[in-house]
Amino acid sequence: MECVFGLVGKGFAIVVADTSAVHGILVHKTNEEKIMKLDSHKLIAASGEGGDRVQFSEYIHKNVALYQFRNGIPLTTSAAANFTRAELAAALRKNPYAVNILLAGYDNHTGPSLYYIDYLATLHKVDKAAFGYASYLSLSMMDTHYHAGMSLQEAIDLVDKCITEIRSRLVVAPPNFVMKIVDQHGARECAWRQSLPSASPTFC
Amino acid sequence: MKLDTSGLESFSTLTAPGDDVVGEFSAPPSFQLPNSNDFDGFVKEAIQMVKPAKGTTTLAFIFKDGVIVAADSRASMGGYIYVTSQSVKKIIEINPYMLGTMAGGAADCQFWHRNLGIKCRLHELANKRRISVTGASKLLANILYSYRGMGLSVGTMIAGWDETGPSLYYVDSEGGRLKGTRFSVGSGSPYAYGVLDNGYRYDLSVEEAVELGRRAIYHATFRDGASGGVVSVYHVGPEGWKKWTGDDVGDLHYQYYPVVPSTVEQEMVEATGA
Numbered sequence: 250m251e252c253v254f255g256l257v258g259k260g261f262a263i264v265v266a267d268t269s270a271v272h273g274i275l276v277h278k279t280n281e282e283k284i285m286k287l288d289s290h291k292l293i294a295a296s297g298e299g300g301d302r303v304q305f306s307e308y309i310h311k312n313v314a315l316y317q318f319r320n321g322i323p324l325t326t327s328a329a330a331n332f333t334r335a336e337l338a339a340a341l342r343k344n345p346y347a348v349n350i351l352l353a354g355y356d357n358h359t360g361p362s363l364y365y366i367d368y369l370a371t372l373h374k375v376d377k378a379a380f381g382y383a384s385y386l387s388l389s390m391m392d393t394h395y396h397a398g399m400s401l402q403e404a405i406d407l408v409d410k411c412i413t414e415i416r417s418r419l420v421v422a423p424p425n426f427v428m429k430i431v432d433q434h435g436a437r438e439c440a441w442r443q444s445l446p447s448a449s450p451t452f453c
Numbered sequence: 454m455k456l457d458t459s460g461l462e463s464f465s466t467l468t469a470p471g472d473d474v475v476g477e478f479s480a481p482p483s484f485q486l487p488n489s490n491d492f493d494g495f496v497k498e499a500i501q502m503v504k505p506a507k508g509t510t511t512l513a514f515i516f517k518d519g520v521i522v523a524a525d526s527r528a529s530m531g532g533y534i535y536v537t538s539q540s541v542k543k544i545i546e547i548n549p550y551m552l553g554t555m556a557g558g559a560a561d562c563q564f565w566h567r568n569l570g571i572k573c574r575l576h577e578l579a580n581k582r583r584i585s586v587t588g589a590s591k592l593l594a595n596i597l598y599s600y601r602g603m604g605l606s607v608g609t610m611i612a613g614w615d616e617t618g619p620s621l622y623y624v625d626s627e628g629g630r631l632k633g634t635r636f637s638v639g640s641g642s643p644y645a646y647g648v649l650d651n652g653y654r655y656d657l658s659v660e661e662a663v664e665l666g667r668r669a670i671y672h673a674t675f676r677d678g679a680s681g682g683v684v685s686v687y688h689v690g691p692e693g694w695k696k697w698t699g700d701d702v703g704d705l706h707y708q709y710y711p712v713v714p715s716t717v718e719q720e721m722v723e724a725t726g727a
Contacts, residue, residue: 270631275643277623278633300598300628344602 250421251296252383253283253364255351257376257398257452258392261359261432262353263439264294265408267383267423279445284429288323290355292429292436293333297348297368305346309333330364330372338370342359349380355431360381386418387411397402402429405440412442500519507680510670511543512649513610513621515634516657520612520619522552522688523666525674526682526703528559548573548645549693551589551613552572556605556639557626567592586613589603590622590630596626607637616690619646641673641680648672659688663697671709674702 250271270278280367284294285306295302295310312332317323326334331350340346350366365371365378377391394407408428416422424445429438458570513525524543531535543555545566547583550684553569555562572592576584590611596682597607614620623631623638635653648669666686673679684705685697 270629272625275646277636278631281631298627298629299599299625299631302592302629303630304595304598 250424251283251381252347252379252387252415252419252426253293253294253296253351254351254383254408255353255377255382256385256395256403256404256407257353257361257363258401258404258425260355261401261404262292262355262362262363263362263386263404263408263430264292264351264353265412265426265428266294266296267268268427268441269423270299279425282427284427285310285352286429286436287329287352288317289435290323290431291326291329292353293430294351294353294429295348297346301348302344305336306350307349309336312336325356325359326362326364327359327374328376329354330366333401334370334372335364336367337368339416341370351378352381353431353435353436355433357433361432369408382419383411383415385416386442390414408432409442414445422433467658506560508677509556509639510637510640510645510673510677510680511541511556511610512635512637512642512651513554513612514636514643514653514662514666515619515621516655518662518688518690519614519659520552520594521622521662521666521686522554522610522689522694523670523684523686524554525670525680525684527674527680536551536681541682542685543688546691546694547589547611547613550583550615551586551611552687554610554612554638556608560603560681561607561626562609565593565596565605566670568596569611583615585615586611586620586622587615587632589613589618590624594624595629597624597626600624601628610638612689614693615644615689620699621690621703623624637669638675638717639673639680640675641670644673644676645669656684659690667700668697668709671702671705675706689702700712707719712716 252267255262264284267285268280269276270281274360281408283296287293287310295304313324313329316391333350335350337346346378347368349368352366355361358368362376363375365375367371377395381393391407392413426442454670508529509525513520513522522544526539526541526543527536528538528541545553545555547570549552564592567594569589573584573589577674597605605626609624611622611624621636623633623636635649637649652665663686667684669685681702683698684698684702687694687696
């Protein structure tokens, strides 16, 4: 029931993920962060099995950091996305990672971008994307209301519409969502949407 | 991960030709495969067979004075409850300030916790400071992740008190690792969650917290057939862990629900001769 979706606006890209960590029928945690800061201007939102999600995201994060240390300049979003895809593809026929990824980034020359990378190492540069059950409920909503160059407020309104739709139509909808944004100022947390106060205090 | 296959290297160059005793070592390394048409299916079945259903109840939670860790002590062998032991130690003392809980395969949990204890001690010796709970849980999670798909069954919580205060992590054999303040693992965990979530407050006293842990495990053992035996409750404070209680759940039942003699409404009387 993991929901991850995102879209590109005017000068920014926003990604949204649910924050439930679930095992079978039990919810172990309602404030698990599935969107990781890859570097100062990149976000990686991953959905998939617990071990793969964290381990693969951290592996990409460390390799992106290594590139920066070695070469003195950070990777572009496109390069990071292609690297991620290549790692998924290399592992695919031996020891595949069951992770779906939305990679959002901001580059000084090319502006904001969003990449859709699924567990079979498919790579697409997109304006809007969704994984999991969220895709059924929010893609058509995004297709209707999206237009190029949306302002931040318009984008947040659209995200809220999608979250409302997920909450009302998905049989086991996750209670809480986190929104993270990346723009010229960097990658940061934008907002939470909580219908259930987190089971743990926010120092986690 | 590159496997170290040096152990499989042939010794043929070291032996004299025609030497009968070590003649068999010159054969290329090989091992027998089972005779089956569907090898993949056979492997899947084998892994499923050794994957017990995590018949247990363990829980842990953080509160203002540290971490409470509680568990039952029943070991069963799947199917209809064939209880093999009522006195299994499911709370493993990794070192004097860190505890691990056991759910899943007993051997897997015991071995890997012991292994983790060794790695933590090595870290202390190499770095002249104690390892953090974050670090210890990450060590264990990485090890378990590298064995994923091979049939390990471990659902454990690492609880401890380090320089940053009390910490609690849930680590399982699929490689998942979660930081949190309240977890319960095992077949009885939904029952334990009910009592735990209801009675939890961050500002519990140590006595109240120990009682909450004990009560939650008791209720889980009442409803879940794969949990039972003795409830152990540990408290991890700034000085390290301390074992608080070890009560038999049978005794606890009558303590919480003492037998009240029911009032008799109508006494049977001898029928007078008709």
